[in-house]
Each structure stands twice: as C-alpha cells, then as structure tokens.
Amino acid sequence: MLLRTQTRVISSLNAVKIACISESVNRILTVKWTDGVAGKFPLIWLRDCSPDISTYTISPAMTARNLTMNEFDVEQSPQNITLDNDREELVIDWGGVESRFSSSWLRMRNPSDELAKQKRREVYLFPETTWGRDEIERNLKTFSHNDVLNDDKSTQSLHDFLEAVCLDGIAILKNGPIGTRTAVEDIGKRIGFIHRTHFGKIFEVSTKAEASNMAYASNGGLPLHTDFPSMSHPPQLQMLHMVERAAEGGNSIFVDGFHVAEQLRVERPETFDILTKHDMEYIEEGYDVHEGPDGQPNRFEFDMCARHRTIKLDERDRVIKIQFGNAMRSWFYDCRPENVQDIYRQVVNPQIFFICHQYLHMNHKTTLDF
C-alpha cells in the first residue's frame, strides 16, 4: 500500500521541473518549481536521505540506510549544489559523495508541503469516521470471497477488502465455501501471518462440555466484548466463518467501539474520563484442548493477566484501541477503595451500552502491521 500510494503521487508530478534553488539559510535549502510551488529542505535531511549507493543499499530484496550513527556528522554542509539534466535533478556534492534527487522525489517528500505530509499520514489508514447503526447498515462493504482469495492477476479486490477492514473496521466476504473448516486459515495465509493464541491456530467456537471460554458455554448470548482482554497485544484482526448454522439464535452483532467512545466523549465526559484514565485488569485462567505442534490433541494450560484502559488514546487524544471483556474482568482495582463504587457506576453501567443497541461484539479497530 505504501508503494501504491507513492506511485499515485509520483505520476502526477513527473511533468514538473525545478525552476531554481536558493542559498541555504539556517541550514535549509529552498527549491522552487516551475508551477510556483516551493519547498524547504534541511541540508542534513538531504545528506541523510541521499539515494546514492554509499548511503543506501537499494536492491529488489532490501532498501536500507548504510550509514551508521557513528560515522554521520550532523553539522556537515555541501561543497556544491547544482541543477542537472535540464533542471530535472538536484545534484549535491558532499565531498566524496554525490546525491542526485529527481524533481518528483523531492516534491513527494517536500518537508514544508502540507499536502505531501497529509498524503504520507494517510499511508497509516487511520479510521477518520466512526459508525453508528445507520452507517453500518448503509456503508458495510462486501467483497467476493473468490476474488479476494484467488484473483492473482489483479490484487484490486484484496487491496480494497483490506483497506475496508482498516478504515471501516469491518468488511464482509460473500459466497464463502460451505462444508470446510479451512476458510479462515486460507484467508489468513492470503493476507499475512496467523497470530496463534492459547486456543490454537484457529479458534473453533462450538458448545462443549469442558468449556474453557464463554464462547464455548451454551448460555445464550455473549455480552459486548473485545477478544483476549487478558493480553496486552491481542491479535489485530479477527475473522469469523460460520461452519454450521445454530438450531436457534446464532446472530452475530457488531458495534464500532470507536463510535461509542466518541459518543461518550461528548455525551458523558465523566465516563469517558474514567474509561481513559483508570486501568482495568483482566485475568484468564484455565486450559484448552486442541491440536499441538505434533498434530495430536494437547492440553494447553493458561494463566494470564493484563491491565489497560478501556479506551486508549494516543498523544493527540485520538482513540486508538478499545479493550473490554466483562467475563475476564478481574477483582483488582489499583485505586483507593473510595473510588471503586464510582468506577463501577461508569464502567459497569448498562446504559452506556444501550446506546449501541446491545450489539454482541465490540470491534476494536487497529491497522495491519503487514
């Protein structure tokens, strides 16, 4: 997706030439293009990012900076700066090293261009909108299982499916296989690596006698939750495939936890405050029996705990993670006993979740690492 974005930006810039360069001021060089756009380029940044073979290894198998911190002089200055190839390249002589930057390379990375910065930020596919009930019903994207899984000539379906998962938090594959238990694994192999957990490589949810998880226990519906709250870093994506229809019930209902968080931020600031500032602890103890590395059924004992805020914010106060599961919520509150009743009033308050029509699953949006 990185290359795709870069290609899109570059193609629109190939026609623009460099008009002139100015003397550097405070170690910043100004480049002006023929269409009137200007860019400020710190000298040390130009040296550090120089696409020459002593600075970078650029091969099909790897792109990596060769320079180490020990040999890099952060105060170095160019010996000579020129324009070459009919003003399509900026050429800098650092004394022993020559840097050649094409006009489009510089435009795409222009450190003073807000649009270039914005495009770069979009590479991370941060969800810009959240979904209530109406939006989910209206906007939920569906893709053909066959196109996403098998179309090797064009990866457009796969790309659009993954983009929807990252930006919307959820997407549907239609016309999946019937009568197979490998569907989830097959999609996992198609898009990345499967994050094995203490329930095995694939977690088959069915009612069983020795239930090691509430999803195994036949007690009606599950309350709203995110999976694996007892882990600091649970798997980032979840896939569900219905192998067999339940005799009764069997609905899966989803809610955009980011949407609930944004509603709380506005409508119940005191709840938002407690959920973003107080750690909750989750404990998961027990065992599960599933196929082990030797291919035989093995008993996997687990005894895990994790502590985190229900709503996690980043440095810009954006919601970046939701983690909550009442079944595994612990007895431990790291606060004064006098605060406990109030935490319960805010956290374990059914009114909060009535907002989202008691959807069964909370979806925790995160982006793909890979």
Place this chain on the structure above:
Amino acid sequence: MLLRTQTRVISSLNAVKIACISESVNRILTVKWTDGVAGKFPLIWLRDCSPDISTYTISPAMTARNLTMNEFDVEQSPQNITLDNDREELVIDWGGVESRFSSSWLRMRNPSDELAKQKRREVYLFPETTWGRDEIERNLKTFSHNDVLNDDKSTQSLHDFLEAVCLDGIAILKNGPIGTRTAVEDIGKRIGFIHRTHFGKIFEVSTKAEASNMAYASNGGLPLHTDFPSMSHPPQLQMLHMVERAAEGGNSIFVDGFHVAEQLRVERPETFDILTKHDMEYIEEGYDVHEGPDGQPNRFEFDMCARHRTIKLDERDRVIKIQFGNAMRSWFYDCRPENVQDIYRQVVNPQIFFICHQYLHMNHKTTLDF
C-alpha cells in the same frame, strides 16, 4: 506466575481469622482481623467478585464472570451480612444470591492494603532496575539449557529463566545443542508461541547474496538497533542461537536500552524530550525467500512502515519500550522543516551511544503476554 504469587501470599494468611465487621459507610464495609489489620471493602465490589456459581463459572478449564453488564445493578445493597464457620468466612445475602468469602481470600485482595496492592502490581514483572556495563557483567544470569528445556518434574528452572528474561531483559542458556538448527524453535515451543515474521518462523542470519536485511549483508558490524522497527508491535522476546562460529568477528554485544533512556533523562533532558515526543518513521521494503506454508521455498514480499517514539513512556512516565533502527529509518518527519536539524542533532548523535560503549544490539525489554 500468577498462581505462584497467589499461593505464596495465601499460605501466610491461612491462620488469621476475622475479628469483626462494621456497618457499611458510604457503601464501604470494614473488616477487622484478629491480628489487628483492617480492610475497606466496597459493597459493589463484594457483589461483583462473589465466588458463587451464579456470578462466576469456576472450573478447571475456565474462570469467568457470568454476570453481564445489563443485569447488574451497581447500586444494590446486601440484605444480611454475617460471619460463619468460627469467623473464617464472611457471608453476604444479596437476596437470591449468597456470597461466601474466606478470610484469606479477602486479605489477599484487600483494596485498602498497600502491601496487597504492591504484590499484585509485581505480578506484571516490571523491570525495577536498569543495567550498565558493570551490572551486566556482574549480574547476567545463566541457566542450563537441558534443565530449562527438559525438566518436566520441576518447572523451577523454566520459571527462573523466564523471570530473569522479564526482569533483567536478558538471560543466557548454557550448554545448548551443537549442530542443530531447531534449538530456537524448541525453546519457543517450550515457553509459548512463536511470532512468525516476514523472515519466516525462525530467522537464520547468514551472509547471502540477495540480502533482504542488513543482518544478511557482510559489511562488518551492525550498529545498535532493536529488531523490526517497521512494526508497531514487534515480537516481544528474541532468542539467538549461534549455529556456526564466524571465521572472524561474530561478537554479539547487548545494551539495556532502558538504562540508556534513564541516563538521558538525567544527563541530556533535551535529547530525552525529543526522543519521547517526536515520532520517527521506519520503512521496510523488499523480499525474503524462506520456507512457506507448503514446506517449499517461497518468495515473501514486504512493504511495511510504522511510526513511533524512540523512547515510549507510560502514564507514570516510566520507560516501557525502546524502538530504533537506523537502517530502516525513513525520510518522513512529521514536523516543521525548521525542527529537522535539531532532531538530527539529538537522535542521530553518536555521542549518545558512546555512553553505552557502542554495544551492537539494543535490548528492548517487554514482558511476556503468556
């Protein structure tokens, strides 16, 4: 480790009986023990954590709260509170549900006991000390490979080894196998799940022609780094096993990144400030050829990027993560061009790393999820 800690605490408390209970004030019940210790227990906490079979499923395979948020009244009060079994149990009648708390259960979880809180916090094995050169040389713990891998009668060696990894950030296994390539995988299976990456399940570092990583390239030493800076959540533990001695060189040198961070906090606050407040971006593009899911060599293309602070702090300003790799450091700085030179002065400054004698690897301490 959770159970181990709990067992240790419980055993010292079994002899203590409850002396009396007081009327609840502000929905908090006070329990006094025969040794003079008192505890404040919020009523709603007692209801929520009640170890009865309607509130909790407690089986060998699972411990989980049955209550959902929808059916839970956060303002409910007991109908009757008594002491039973010669003052060894607190019994609460909630009207339809009876909670029985043993004296030791309450003591271990006493919400107003600072020692109990402290013991609970220690379950997370947060590293309390950092290591400079002298400490590493003096304190580095070594364990017998055979004991850790094979001793099924006692898990003490395995426990102590993992505790050292979590608290010290590094530990050594002695007398490992010679002439095998499965040593790393075997230990991985012994302690948890292996986090597969784009370099395969196990990353065999050797010089090769189509180098897809600086570790493959034969160009002398590698500068200080943490692995996979292009991932938001890199694997949490790393294991190294030397399969074959290099003809020359081949030293591995480690540094405690937490130690460097703490030194910077005191000695170079302006550097610490930039490293904790400015995101750095890392890009990793290329391909690697290794065994795929079908057992055959496959070409795995990767095109990843991640953005994070070099030193990550938690809410209490404690260092919780170090991520840095100069080879994959990107051209993108999400700041004004005027700030770039100063970021370089602080980040790409060899003097910082001279403090730690130019150790080759930076160790990023994190705790085990499992």
